[in-house]
Amino acid sequence: MGVKAMTTENTGVWVNDQKKIAAIGVHVQRYITSHGLALNCNTNLDFFKEIVACGLIGKETTSLSQELNDPHIDVQKVIPTFLNGFSATFNRTLVPIAQSNPELQEQIMEYIEKGSVTYTDDTRIDRL
Structure with missing residues (x-):
């Protein structure tokens, strides 16, 4: 730049x-x-x-x-x-993550929007 x-x-x-x-x-x-x-x-x-x-x-x-x-x-x-x-x-x-790993992209967006992610095995990660 x-x-x-x-x-x-x-x-x-x-x-x-x-x-x-x-x-x-x-x-x-x-x-x-x-x-x-x-x-x-x-x-x-x-x-x-x-x-x-x-x-x-x-x-x-x-x-x-x-x-x-x-x-x-x-x-x-x-x-x-x-x-x-x-x-x-x-x-x-x-490579855009949405292209290489759409599921992970969804989890990231959920985390950004809600401050937590719940996985299919019912584990949950909360924003610290």
Whole structure:
């Protein structure tokens, strides 16, 4: 998207080693691992002025819209570019989950909408 960013000794992706534009996270609980990433597209950065993000004093948080000086940058515009880069970096062809595993797609949507999923064996997962 034209933003020069890099990794550093600090977790995440940084612009000029001072402003965090993307974060990664891993969570382990009850034998379940989850992981994710956040790329700040057009995030309201005012909230970050009230905290010391990641415990790193003197660092800031930024977004694509701020770095590109374009308030029209949003997640929907960024997703295709992100997916192409992800696919190239990991040398993998990405397939929509609805195409590869429709049942899992339904469970994910149920989880998002209701905060829980009940499986066919009557087990249930609730949002923590």
